[in-house]
Amino acid sequence: DVKVTQSSRYLVKRTGEKVFLECVQDMDHENMFWYRQDPGLGLRLIYFSYDVKMKEKGDIPEGYSVSREKKERFSLILESASTNQTSMYLCASSLPKGYEQYFGPGTRLTVT
Amino acid sequence: AQKITQTQPGMFVQEKEAVTLDCTYDTSDQSYGLFWYKQPSSGEMIFLIYQGSYDEQNATEGRYSLNFQKARKSANLVISASQLGDSAMYFCAMSAFGNEKLTFGTGTRLTIIP
Numbered sequence: 001d002v003k004v005t006q007s008s009r010y011l012v013k014r015t016g017e018k019v020f021l022e023c024v025q026d027m028d029h030e031n032m033f034w035y036r037q038d039p040g041l042g043l044r045l046i047y048f049s050y051d052v053k054m055k056e057k058g059d060i061p062e063g064y065s066v067s068r069e070k071k072e073r074f075s076l077i078l079e080s081a082s083t084n085q086t087s088m089y090l091c092a093s094s095l096p097k098g099y100e101q102y103f104g105p106g107t108r109l110t111v112t
Numbered sequence: 113a114q115k116i117t118q119t120q121p122g123m124f125v126q127e128k129e130a131v132t133l134d135c136t137y138d139t140s141d142q143s144y145g146l147f148w149y150k151q152p153s154s155g156e157m158i159f160l161i162y163q164g165s166y167d168e169q170n171a172t173e174g175r176y177s178l179n180f181q182k183a184r185k186s187a188n189l190v191i192s193a194s195q196l197g198d199s200a201m202y203f204c205a206m207s208a209f210g211n212e213k214l215t216f217g218t219g220t221r222l223t224i225i226p
Contacts (some may be wrong), residue, residue, distance in 0.1 A: 009155075031212050042116075042203060043157075044214040050212060058213065090157060097210050099149060103157035 003027070004104035006091050019078040021107050023091030030096050032060075032074035034066060037088040037106070047076055050096070056058045081111045114139045116204050118219035124223050125194050132179070133189040133220050135204035143209035146187040148178065151201040151219070161200075163187060164209075199224045 025032065033048040045058030047066040055066050063085060067075045073084075074093075076084055085108035091097050092101040115138040125131045137146065148160040163171045163178045170176045179188040187206075191198055204217045 041216075042218040043205075045213055048212060058207055087213045088155065092154075092157070092214070096212065100162060101157075101214060102159065103149075106155040108155075 004091055004093055004102050006104040006107050008091075008107050009105060010108050010110075012112065013078075013081050014112055015082060017078075017081050017111075019081045019109065019111075021076040021078075021089055021091075021109070023074045023076070023093075023104055024072055025074075025093040025102070027093065027102070028071065029093035029102075030071075031094045031101075032068065033092040033094075033101060034064075034074065034076045035090045035092065036060070037090055043090065046076065058112065081109075083111050085109065086111045114141070114206055114208070114215040116143075116206055116215055117173060118204055120220045121218075122221045122223070124225055127196060127224050127226050128193055131194050131197075131198075131222065132189045132201050133204075133222065135187045135189065135217060137184075137185050137204075137206050138192045139206065139208070141208040145207055145209065146178065146180070146207040146212070147214065148187075148189045148207060149205065151203065157203070161189070179196070193219075194224050196224050196226060202204035202226075205223050 004025045035043040035045045050070040063079045072101045090102040094101040117136045140166045144165045150158045161173045175192045177190045201219045203219045205214045
């Protein structure tokens with residue numbers, strides 16, 4: 001079974017803090033993704049990575065950066081957290097060329 | 113650009129009845145794939161079913177089937193004999209063939225009533 005794990009289920013941070021969300025997958029997938037999910041908006045892609053050290057912006061990259069130093073690990077970084085980044089963050093991985101994505105359990109981030 | 117529309121924010125269905133969740137899409141791509149995901153209250157997105165745009169037959173996976181009508185650009189999910197455990201959010205999504213990115217709809221919250 002594909003397993004995608006995220007470092008925290010719940011996280012509370014203060015405005016201006018630097019926040020790291022970690023994601024690890026164990027199926028040797030080339031692709032990894034970060035989404036945020038907000039009520040009424042569905043899932044929106046922040047960044048994705050198709051190989052180690054390779055990344056591409058999604059639909060809403062502003063205020064976020066990512067890092068992929070190893071194939072199995074994909075990190076989402078909020079350089080200076082703001083209250084409008086309070087959301088559910090979902091990580092996913094997949095094989096190349098449009099195969100289904102496998103998701104982690106999500107991190108519910110609250111920025112106060 | 114791709115767009116997915118799910119017009120039913122919420123649905124209530126009696127246990128053991130069949131349910132249809134609506135999904136329409138818009139794309140200029142000739143080849144694409146359509147996906148359905150389930151998100152229980154635990155938060156994890158679970159892949160349910162996939163339909164390729166050139167597949168002649170509708171996809172089925174156990175109690176799930178995808179009613180694909182290409183001319184109408186619709187890809188409705190049908191769940192037969194609903195169970196209490198089917199209560200969840202359901203998302204329709206699509207990607208162009210060879211494209212890594214998925215575009216998601218806003219979801220439908222399905223509640224199964226005992």
